[in-house]
Amino acid sequence: MKVSIVILCWNDKVVIANCLRSIYANTRSTEFEVIVSDNGSTDGSVKFIREHYPLVRVIENRENLRFAKANNIGIRASRGEYILILNPDTIIHDGTLDKLIMFADQNAEAGAFGCRVLNPDGTYQVSGRPFASLRREWIAALYLRPLGHLSDQFSSDTYTGWNGETRRTVDWLSGCFILVRGELLRRLGGFDEQFFYYYEDMDLCHRIWAAGYPIIYTPEMTIVHLGGQSTKRFPTAFALDSQVTRYRYYYKYYGKRGASGARRVTLASLFLRRLAYGLIQSIRPTETLKSRLELFRVLIKWNTRVNPVRLVENGEEPELEIKSAAPK
Secondary structure, three states, X not given: OOEEEEEEEOOOHHHHHXXXXXXXXXXXXXXXXXXXXXXXXXXXXXHXXXXXXXXXXXXXXXOOOHHHHHHHHHHHHOOXXXXXXXXXXXXXXXXXXXXXXXXXXXXXXXXXXXXXXXXOOOOEOOOEEOOOOHHHHHHHHXXXXXXXXXXXXXXXXXXXXXXOOOOEEOOEXXXXXXXXXXXXXXXXXXXXXXXXXXXXXXXXXXXXXXXXXXXXXXXEEEEEXXXXXXXXXXXXXXXXXXXXXXXXXXXXXXXXXXXXXXXXXXXXXXXXXXXXXXXXXXXXXXXHHHHHXXXXXXXXXXXXXXXXXXXXXHOOOOOOOOOOOOOO
């Protein structure tokens, strides 16, 4: 088997139908298998897949195991020389997988590969970035990104002046589409399951680089990524999830001092953004901005109360009442 395509599904019937259709219609010369790891969907996703795509192997987890753990179940069931981690809200363009596998075969030194990702309107969606660091986050938080055009000392969370139109190595790739050599991914144990949502892709790429394999982005192949289909259902809960895994990331790679430093830059960023959006809301109010300001309020309250080290080491998390919550 040349490539195993692992897709996580959680009530994604509408989008996964288009995703699977694009895979089977637009992949012609590559032997592949599709594995759907389903996190207890209740919208008929499993029934639909089995009726319309009987070749797909569906693994029913019967509960929401979150992103990392559910994908690891699919990875362990895979047989491919390559493993493609693919979001259900993606559309594979004609020949993308065929060409990317050929490209990967020609670049044996690399461990993982990414392609050009587009938004539904055809605009570029950033999918390759530098690793997160406190210095880079402070630059982004203080709106100093433009200074990156003057000096590399001001590089932040994107590659300054690069818009994805040229081939290059990148620190990490978005988990919506990342092709990894199967033997390498299995040897690494897949995703680190402490990163249940968010930072799991960055952490995986850290470990790919640490194993001695570069990661290559190429713009010659393209997909469309709708983005945030799951997070839109429970925006506050998923935003809080991102805070938890963010502190775990900084603790893993920068220790206690890094986790504590991450809290300071987080609060600074949230306060500045709440101020900016508040000014806009006072001039031109919208329901979208109102919701965003409420999200900032919750995140500031949570981060003010949290002790990042105790959160990571003991699981001590501030209790907040929110209107809706994603299943844990």
